[in-house]
Every structure is written in structure tokens, then in C-alpha cells.
Amino acid sequence: MKAARFHGRGDIRVDDVPDPQVGFGQVEVSVDWCGICGTDLHEFLEGPIFIPRGGAPHPITGAELPVVMGHEFAGVVSGVGTGVTGVREGDRVAVEPYYVCGECVACTSGRYNICRKLGFVGLSGPDGGFAERCVVDARWVHPLGDLPTDIGALVEPLAVGHHAVRLSGVQPGGTAAVFGAGPIGLVTTAALKAAGAGKVEAGGAGADDVLDPTGTDVPAAIRDLTGGAGVDVAFECAGVDAVLAAAIGSVRPGGTVVNVAIWGHVPQVAMNDLVLSEVNVIGSLAYCGDHADTIALLRDGKVDAEQFITGRIGLADLVDGGFRELIDNKEENVKILVSPKEL
Numbered sequence: 001m002k003a004a005r006f007h008g009r010g011d012i013r014v015d016d017v018p019d020p021q022v023g024f025g026q027v028e029v030s031v032d033w034c035g036i037c038g039t040d041l042h043e044f045l046e047g048p049i050f051i052p053r054g055g056a057p058h059p060i061t062g063a064e065l066p067v068v069m070g071h072e073f074a075g076v077v078s079g080v081g082t083g084v085t086g087v088r089e090g091d092r093v094a095v096e097p098y099y100v101c102g103e104c105v106a107c108t109s110g111r112y113n114i115c116r117k118l119g120f121v122g123l124s125g126p127d128g129g130f131a132e133r134c135v136v137d138a139r140w141v142h143p144l145g146d147l148p149t150d151i152g153a154l155v156e157p158l159a160v161g162h163h164a165v166r167l168s169g170v171q172p173g174g175t176a177a178v179f180g181a182g183p184i185g186l187v188t189t190a191a192l193k194a195a196g197a198g199k200v201e202a203g204g205a206g207a208d209d210v211l212d213p214t215g216t217d218v219p220a221a222i223r224d225l226t227g228g229a230g231v232d233v234a235f236e237c238a239g240v241d242a243v244l245a246a247a248i249g250s251v252r253p254g255g256t257v258v259n260v261a262i263w264g265h266v267p268q269v270a271m272n273d274l275v276l277s278e279v280n281v282i283g284s285l286a287y288c289g290d291h292a293d294t295i296a297l298l299r300d301g302k303v304d305a306e307q308f309i310t311g312r313i314g315l316a317d318l319v320d321g322g323f324r325e326l327i328d329n330k331e332e333n334v335k336i337l338v339s340p341k342e343l
Helices: 038-046 155-168 183-194 218-225 241-250 271-275 291-299 315-328
Strands: 002-008 011-016 026-035 072-080 092-095 133-137 141-143 175-179 199-201 231-236 251-259 280-283 309-314 335-339
Touching: 002 315, 011 315, 026 092, 038 315, 072 133, 072 155, 092 155, 141 291, 155 183, 155 231, 155 251, 155 291, 175 183, 175 218, 175 241, 183 199, 199 218, 218 241, 231 241, 241 251, 241 271, 309 315, 315 335
Parallel strands: 175 199, 175 231, 231 251, 251 280, 309 335
Antiparallel strands: 002 011, 026 072, 026 133, 026 335, 072 092, 092 141
């Protein structure tokens, strides 16, 4: 079958690879659509980062370069291994793309998203969504029902926003600010509106007020918009020191800042800004038990996922029409979906 594999920095190739084999407790998914994630772009430009280097196999999968990429994907079940119940061939599904050990303190406490050996399908193992077919453990497939698979491919990034909003503790009618207008900032804003946040500042995708940080003192503007108080919760989705400082400066005393970004450097933080206002800062990583609720939001029409799709391409055009397009024209794109099938 055809699959796009990462061979090294700047080197992604569409290769002929052996068909995956379905084992006990596993499901084969015939991939319809797979989104290109910012993590994929970082691997292409700066990697390997999460992808295991040659000679340093992943502790769970044993995989190392080259690996099949793609972790935001959905498709149709095309094979079911022995011991699998609750899913059958022909079902449309979205995939929660994890490898977890099941043994560490995080896994045994139910917080498998922070497994000490955590890996991702499409980054850490032999299978990925930029391929005609992918095999995953049955626990990671989530039925889409009547939802189409292009919308199903957006469940993964939307689940990131859903998880961050859930961790934040924001209440219906509460106030929030989202910093960063990339895909994760946009889906976090959408998740906030779906959760009933009363007023959302700074982001797009349904934000009540969109603030331009290039010409605005954003913390001051947010305080003006909230009667001098600041918002209940702010979300840092950019991974930039100045943006983190603005998020901290935008919450009310005793408020919460949720860091959603993956940082490429060690940030500098003015700790007294936290101490003097007793600001809580929490980290949010990916998702944990969020896929089913995210699918329900899509089914109920509480999130308009179609707005995020800005392009559709075939696998052969992955690098130039996908990766390069997102890198060179990021202001014009949110999510480009890739089909391993003939378009």
C-alpha cells in the first residue's frame, strides 16, 4: 500500500509499504481523510522531535525512522481482529491516536494521556493516517455514526480544545480569552462556545471580541471588556513568552491560565505576576476520554467543523500542496485534509 513516511528533516516520501496485519484486539481502518497538524510541520522542519531517531526505538512500539506520519484521521473499518466487540466492518470511525503502557501511575489512575512512555500513532509507531490503511487497538476507535469522515478527521484537534476547556473549570456564562489564532486556538474557542462560555475574547471561530495584539494592549483591553476584573480563564495556544505574559495579565485575581501549546524553548515567566494575583497555571496535553463527547458536539451541531477545512489534497501532493502550503501561506489556511485514496 501507499504511505507517507518521515525519513528525516525535510524528507517525507510516499513509499510502497507492506499491508498492516490485524492482530488480537485490533481494528484496521481504511483511511478516508487525515489532517496535517502543526506537530507534523514541526517534525518536517525541525525533526525528529517526537519521532524516534534511528537507533533509539520507541519504548512501546519499538519503531524508529522511517515512520508513517499522520495522526488526525478517520475512515471506515475494513478489518476486525479476534476479541473485538462493539465495532464492525463498514463502521465510520475516528481514531484516538495513542500508544500507552497501561502500567505507569498515570495510566493506572486513568490519565493515560500523560503516560510516562506516551507515543502517538503517526509519530511513534509503524502505522499512521497518511496511508491507505492503519491498524490500531480497538479501544482507540470511536464510532462516528452518520457523521462524514472528513468531519471525523477533525475530531482529534477538536478533542484537544475540548480537553483544555474541561480542565480549565470554566463555568457556563463564565469569561475566557484565547491567545493564538492557529488551529488549536480556533478549536479551543469553538469548544468554549460549545461549553456555554458567556464571553470569549481574543480568538476567532465564534469569539465575541477579536483583539489584534499588534496594535492593542490585550490585557488592558480585556480588563476594559470585563468591567476591570479580567477573564476567569485564559488559554495560551501559541508557545510565545510575550503571549504567556499577556494571558497571565488578562485573568482576574485567582483566575486560571491553561497552557495548551507545546513549547520549543524554555519560557521566561514573571513569577510575581502569578504570586501577587494567586493565578493558577495548568498544563493541558492532548485528550483523555474526550473523543466521544467531541463527536457528540459535532452530531448536535454545537461546533461547526466545516469552517476549519481550507483544503483537500491527495497523498501524492502531501509535501507541496500540504506541508509547504501550510508553511508558506499559514494566514490563508487552517486545516488541510489529505486523502490516501484517488481524488
